[in-house]
Amino acid sequence: MGPVLNAWAIGGILAVGLATFYIGHRSSRLASTTQDFLVARRTVRSRRNAAAVSGEYLSGASFLGVTGLILKDGADALWYPIGFTAGYLALMLFVAAPLRRSGAYSLPDFVEARLSSRGLRRVATGFVLVIGTLYLLPQLQGAGLALMAIMPAPAWIGAVLVTLVVVINVFGGGMRAITVVQAFQYWLKLFAIAVPTFVLCAVFLGGGDSTVPRDSLSQPTSPTFSKDTTVDITTPVTLDFGEPAWVWVDGSVSDAEPADGPTHMYLRGEQDFPEGTSIRFDAGDPVPVVAGSPVYNSEWLRAGDGGAPQMFTTYSLILATFLGTMGLPHVLVRFYTNPSGKSARRTTMHVLLLLGLFYLFPVLLGALSRLYTPELLVTGETDAAVLLLPDAMLPGIGGQILGAVTAAGAFAAFLSTSSGLLVSLSGVLSTDVLRGRVRDFRIATVIAGIVPLVLAIWLRPGDISLSVGMTFALAASTFCPVLVLGIWWRKLTGIGAAAGMIIGGGLVLAAFVTDIVSGYTGNWAPPLVEQPALVTVPVAFLVTVLVSKATARRIPDDVNRVILRMHAPDPLGFIQDRDVAKFGKGEERLRLGSGKHRR
Template sequence: MELNVWAVVGVALVGLATFTIGFRSARQASTTQDFLTARRTVRSRRNAAAVSGEYLSAASFLGIAGLVLKDGTDALWYPVGFTAGYVALMLFVAAPLRRSGAYSLPDFAEARLGSRQLRGLSTVFVVFIGMLYLVPQLQGAGLTLKQVVPGVPLWAGAVVVAVVVVGNVLGGGMRAITVVQAFQYWLKLFAIAAPTFVLCALFVGGGGLGGVGATALSAPQAPRFTKPADIAVDTDVVLQVREAVPLWAEGVVDGARTSGVVFWGPGEHTVLAGARLRFAQDTPVPVVAGAPADNESWLRPVRGWDELFTTYSLIFATFLGTMGLPHVLNRFYTNPDGRTARRTTLHVLLLLSVFYVFPVVLGALSRVYTPELLVTGTTDAAVLTLPGKVAPGVVGQVLGAVTAAGAFAAFLSASSGLVVSVAGVLSTSNGGRGRVRDFRWAAVIAGAVPLGIALLLPAGDISLSVGMTFALAASTFCPVLLLGIWWPRITWVGAAVGMCVGGGLVVVALVLSTVSSFTGGWAPGLVQQPALVTVPLAFLAVFLLSKATASRVPPETNRIRMRMHAPDRLGFIRDRDIARFGSAEERSRLANGRHRR
């Protein structure tokens, strides 16, 4: 792989622009309200762009195209679920949550149910979800930088993103990253839309590599190499073959050290890390075990009961998990009122719908032009490698630079929101005063711990790990938010037990799934995506325990619910961060000031 100077320049410019915009915005941040909620003065359109920029993470920019390349039509549920989750958020959560006056999920739990214990438990889950979501962002950054600069270790990209993000957050918290994330959404949209249009034109016009026609994906047999391929295997992999494949291999293949020509018959074949495989042009492509081995299966959705369960569970997780993601909900606390929060969500739906068209198209094109990624299992690199395969030369390098810059923007924007949400919770937990100094120390911890985990753990499919994060969010905060907003009889005991039941089961599934990935992939769909079971059990636990502890319903329930559901113009909103944090002068100024829309 050759060094792409254009891509290096593009990534460097994104990092510089991110730091510069964040630095300029940070100069206006001086109070705790700036760091936690950007003084709740962010207009709906800018906030929508910031939410979209934050939400379109590594899973969206790289992972979806990679899953489409590998799994085909089944992977389409990821962008559908990621977008549809905002419908539920708009209808049931956005406006009441903003009117509650809370500044974080744990603060909402305490304000609604009057329990410091529940606040502490919520803090634990916010930190866990935030860090679990941060790890694939940092690993994706390492993958991107390695593609851009061959020979650079995987940890380099993760360190660069962590340093830039923590630097911006230290400077101005939520106020600093709001403008950064809004800018990065439009950058990411351009970075994925422009190459898609060019690559599609080359594909349809037959001007791509080898003049591949539009029938390449509709052929029922396995995908084929469009030119000779020399593949280095970096991790142990099990490949499945549907028809005989001749190749040259060097390394440990099927348990024996080989150096020369081998013939693989139908079945599974094991290749250990360090091996090199060479395939001739028009040779059928072996694919990693568990993925569709031919185009006919790739185009056919749901190939068994286990996959049917996994698909519905994924829909459940993505649809309900969005309203439980701390870094997403934190953005709605920055709106002036509930009406603006709902309008923000509507704009987000439009922005996400436009974006998610493009990674799906790139995933389908990758099936034709980058089949070697199916051999190594590194399908997350499809968006980065596709331009150079379709248009070799300067055009491909420039398009690759644009996608690499967009991918880096995705890691930076998502990581920024996650670090802010975790830092805000840590700095105000356990009776913390929520001072700017406390927030900054918490931001360092929120960036350093996931970085250490990302460097220690091997990288997996980005969208699959993010899908488990959605399952955890759906199984913990979704029941508490929906029932806390719409059911007057919920108690803190019921909420705590429900969070422990749902969250505990997902954590067990996560551990089993991780062990399975290192021991032969034996885990069934229930373990790989458990939301279809864990979310109903969490709701049931909240309901039953709340009924059993009816005497613990907070006496302030009716007043708080009226505040959440009353129209904004009645003026019932009371922001809790204003009452608790900052100097007397700051509290007076913010309490009496008019919010901008």
């Protein structure tokens, strides 16, 4: 069951790539100073910035991963879109306006401004680089998955294509170049997921494929194959045959020796299949699922059927997504581009509306995928559901065109998020590692693009949303405590902030490494390792508070002035950009007055 060449989809991807390059090139012609590259001269209107934030935030985890998780996990996966959206409520209430009023250019710049500590700034720089790199990996790997779903090509080609387009755009104009690009890509992604959803729902309600019962999801049985289907196992997998079935197997099963040619076998319970095995199912056969996923539709429709471990994972996910959003460097850097704290808060409100609208559609596509693409439950490649569903429900030219639309939207998701991440990484590298000039920003862009690309090709890809979930846990366990306490608690010290970041972040990274090792050695890791935020976030907050109280003599002398600047209403005029003279040459600084603030 290999991928079929879809010329329409390839054309759609190329069109998105060219449009992204063209818009970025036109916008980059306005970028001439370091402030243009870092914060678009702080002149981005709230509505445009909201579209850009949404375009940047709606990554492959949103476009592909949410649908794939709904297909596989059902009601339990609904917490992903809820958490991804609700995080902006916390951001709006506690962080957005004070962060903009601080006058900082990046997260490391903010922690130094608030706590007067160069050492803490270096710690923050390290975590920004780690978080940005970890978030870039699933974007690049997802691009490879999307390309493999529409044509017979190795995964690394998609990763290279996204990296190349993004590096060129960011290299040319930094934040100034990608702002318009990301705003355009939000509306493109919304179109690319909304139109196929409406069309496929109409096909479903109109009868669709008569071999697929429309009420089968409400039955307490396993999903079934509507036609004879052959599934090729490309990575070793353990399948759970909840309902026993006779299937044709070409290869080996569990520890049995492979037979000479296809063999008719009666399988039940959990069975191991190595790479290269081919399984043929007859129409009407129950669908086995990757071990650990809901086998029966009755389990799929009910949340929390996994007992205490499932409950721990769910609450940990909620905490990670809700608090992790305010700690993502590539999200926060966009709020530095607003002209005022009020416009930053207004931007966040618009983002909530745009994200809520978008997330209606992946949930519907996930439910349809369980009916029409059940073979993805066998391979575990559920992230490809959005790309394969149109052709499964609407064979022929109509399905290919819809598939091309979704493929274009998927690549827009990878490009927009990767652009924001690359700007965030390049800004920190250029100002904290290099000398902060435009040339340094461009050197940093190349470095920040190559390193994640190499890692994405080398590491084994996993579920996109699960990988992103770990990144949210890291952001929630490092920057969230520093931001919340730094903005709202006067007694925070640099030593306390550093201790909380190092211990909270260290625990998450240890869990991440353990989870990777577990994936290669039998998946023995407990739920705590797979999603650790429920433990690591409270630990990070507690350590930060306790160490700050123990080092109360190290409270910065200017804390009252900094707190006043962050909380004073904009019309009072306390807002002031930090040390603009540090970045760029004298002639660059003379141009800064020409930018007009717009709402």
